[in-house]
Amino acid sequence: MQLAEVFERVVGPGAPIEFRAYDDSRAGQLGADVRVEVRSPAAVSYLASAPGALGLARAYVMGEIEVVGDMYTALARMSDITLRDVPWRERLEMVRSLGGPRVLRRPPRPPQEVRLRGRRHSKTRDQAAISHHYDVSNRFYEWILGPSMAYTCAVFPHEDSTLDEAQYEKHDLVARKLGLRPGMRLLDVGCGWGGMVMHAARHYGVHALGATLSKKQAEWAQKAIADAGLSELAEVRHLDYRDVVEGDFDAISSIGLTEHIGEAQQPAYFRSLFDKLRPGGRLLNHCITRSDNHGPATVRRGFINRYVFPDGELVSVGRLVSLVHDTGFEVRHEENLREHYAKTLTGWCANLDAHWDEAVAEVGSGRARVWRLYMAGSRLGFERNQIQLHQILGVKLDGTRSGMPLRPDW
Numbered sequence: 274m275q276l277a278e279v280f281e282r283v284v285g286p287g288a289p290i291e292f293r294a295y296d297d298s299r300a301g302q303l304g305a306d307v308r309v310e311v312r313s314p315a316a317v318s319y320l321a322s323a324p325g326a327l328g329l330a331r332a333y334v335m336g337e338i339e340v341v342g343d344m345y346t347a348l349a350r351m352s353d354i355t356l357r358d359v360p361w362r363e364r365l366e367m368v369r370s371l372g373g374p375r376v377l378r379r380p381p382r383p384p385q386e387v388r389l390r391g392r393r394h395s396k397t398r399d400q401a402a403i404s405h406h407y408d409v410s411n412r413f414y415e416w417i418l419g420p421s422m423a424y425t426c427a428v429f430p431h432e433d434s435t436l437d438e439a440q441y442e443k444h445d446l447v448a449r450k451l452g453l454r455p456g457m458r459l460l461d462v463g464c465g466w467g468g469m470v471m472h473a474a475r476h477y478g479v480h481a482l483g484a485t486l487s488k489k490q491a492e493w494a495q496k497a498i499a500d501a502g503l504s505e506l507a508e509v510r511h512l513d514y515r516d517v518v519e520g521d522f523d524a525i526s527s528i529g530l531t532e533h534i535g536e537a538q539q540p541a542y543f544r545s546l547f548d549k550l551r552p553g554g555r556l557l558n559h560c561i562t563r564s565d566n567h568g569p570a571t572v573r574r575g576f577i578n579r580y581v582f583p584d585g586e587l588v589s590v591g592r593l594v595s596l597v598h599d600t601g602f603e604v605r606h607e608e609n610l611r612e613h614y615a616k617t618l619t620g621w622c623a624n625l626d627a628h629w630d631e632a633v634a635e636v637g638s639g640r641a642r643v644w645r646l647y648m649a650g651s652r653l654g655f656e657r658n659q660i661q662l663h664q665i666l667g668v669k670l671d672g673t674r675s676g677m678p679l680r681p682d683w
Contacts, residue, residue, distance in 0.1 A: 276311055277301070288350045307342035307350065318380040330576045334383040334642045344649040345622060385639045386579050393584060394535040396513050400486050402583045403533065407465075407487035413636050414466070416628035417621050417644070422466035422493070425529040425559065426614040426662045436620035439613070444472035447526050449683035450606065450666050451555045452676075453477040457523040460484070460549060462514040463530025467494030467507070474498075474506035479524075483509040484517055514542075520549045524557075531560035531593070536586050539593075543600040552671035556602060559664045561614075563587045581647045590663045602667030605677055611661040618652035 276294035281301050292300040294311040301309075311317075319332035332338040340347050387405050391398040418424055420437055427439030428446050447469060453459065455478030461469045464483025467490075473479040485491050494509035514530070525546050534542045546556055566589045578585060590607070598604050625632060625645060632641045654660045668675045 276317070279317070290347065290350055305342075307340070307347045309347065310339040310341060311337070312339060313337050315380050322379045327576055327579075330580070330646060331380075331383055331386075333646060334385060334580070334639050335380075336638060336642070344645050345619075345652055348649055348653050383580075383639055385643050387583050388579075389583050394538050396515070398584065399513070399533065402585075403486035404488070405583055406581065407485075408489045409640065410635050411466075411489055411493045413632055416632055417624050419620070419624060421468060422497075423468040424465050426561075426610055427617040427620075428610060428613050429616055436617065436624075439617065440468070441472075444469050445476070446683060447528065447557050447559065447664075448473055448477055448479075450557050450664070451524040451526065453479050453524060455479070458482075458521070460517065460519070460522045460525045462517075462525065462527045462546070463533070464490075464494070464509055465529070466490050467497060467509045469526055469528055470494070470507045470509055471498060471501060471503055474503045475501065479506065481507045482517070482519065483507075484512040484514050485509065486511070486513055515545060517549065521551045522549055522554060523551060524555050525550060526557045526559070528557075528559040529561075531558060532582065532585050532587060534586070535584065536588055539588070539596055540600070543596050543602075547600050547602060547669060550669045552669055553674065553676045554669050556597070556667045556669070557664060558593065558597065558667070560593070560662070561587055562590045562593065562661045562663050564658050564661050565589060566591065576650075577647060580643050587660065590661065590665070593663065593665060597665055597667045601669065603670055603675055604665065604667050605675065606666040606681060607663060609661050609663050611655045611658065614662045615652050615655040618648050618655065622648050622652065 276296050277292040277298040277300035281288075281292050289302045289305050289307070291303055291305040291308040292298075292311070293308060295313055315335070316332040316337035319335070319337060320328040322328060323331065329338065333340065387402075389398050389401050389405075391401075414422065414424065419440075421427075421440035423440040423443065426443065427436060428443040429439040430442050434442070451459070453473055457477070457479045459470070459473050459479045459481040461473075461481060461483040464470055464485050465487075467483050470481040470483040471494075473481040483494065485494070488511050491509050491511035498504055498507045498509065527546065531539070531542070550556065590609070594604055594607060622645070625641070625648065629641070632644075651660070655662070668677060
């Protein structure tokens with residue numbers, strides 16, 4: 274059995290993909306616009322040591338497998354990436370034909386694979402998890418995200434809106450849902466590079482405080498705030514949201530933080546936000562969710578947990594709505610924006626491809642490959658409803674008064 278035939282079997286026969294291997298074998302659809310190249314015997318060892326998506330991901334991150342052409346198209350055309358459907362007799366035949374037991378030797382894990390220490394979701398471990406993903410390089414993120422520096426789902430007002438227009442609309446939608454007005458005080462937890470903080474200050478005259486566990490994000494945001502002349506209204510601190518001492522905020526936005534909190538910590542998380550709001554204040558929670566209630570909140574042996582978002586956990590929107598409600602908020606609005614996240618990721622993938630050489634020079638081939646793989650795979654996940662993006666709006670009642678309009682005004 275030739276090597277290219279093995280990989281064709283793994284990703285699914287009939288996929289419109291060409292396979293080439295270092296043994297000069299070819300399989301699949303010759304001349305296809307997407308080509309998978311197996312560059313060394315180590316690629317087979319990665320697949321044998323971790324059958325399925327993780328093994329293939331490791332081989333790709335290490336450069337033992339190359340994807341020529343569009344990564345999203347390659348992933349979309351591959352069927353279930355696994356050896357589990359291949360009978361054991363055929364697996365053994367593959368191993369023998371490819372060199373016997375030596376291909377079963379465990380190859381070195383890519384250095385980008387992270388293993389955190391300490392109690393899960395302790396402040397110290399959360400700091401390490403956030404640093405792994407966000408303290409990469411601000412320049413790298415500038416190339417991917419564009420001028421908005423917004424690393425969360427955009428909201429596209431029109432099908433042909435640009436990514437920057439859609440990120441502006443996302444921030445403005447959050448501001449309108451929160452009912453921001455001049456003189457109000459906003460807390461933005463998990464504020465990233467300060468996009469929401471600066472939007473609220475610049476366009477609504479709001480006193481906005483942002484908190485992020487990423488030191489590089491905080492440094493970039495504080496400089497951007499000063500350069501924009503917003504220092505009297507806006508501030509970003511390198512700080513755990515649990516350590517914000519101020520309270521009595523008029524509004525709180527949480528855009529892309531809940532995924533990092535951990536399912537067991539979510540009740541305390543929502544309680545802390547509730548306690549920091551004045552009566553009548555609003556909370557807007559914007560986060561990725563599971564599309565169902567089945568299975569664990571995290572796959573600890575999976576690619577995303579090991580390479581992208583260590584300790585990240587996703588729960589269903591139903592659980593989140595229940596938590597917001599049980600904390601004491603009155604839930605006033607909820608919407609699913611998963612198609613918008615697929616479009617957002619399309620823009621990010623295109624930006625990375627356009628700056629590929631610079632990105633590799635800045636952060637290294639392995640990390641750039643991780644981002645290329647995870648963003649393309651995430652786009653596919655949103656398109657296929659494997660994951661979703663929900664905004665939940667809640668209000669902390671002032672007695673029985675919500676202060677909400679009779680109909681949504683955003």
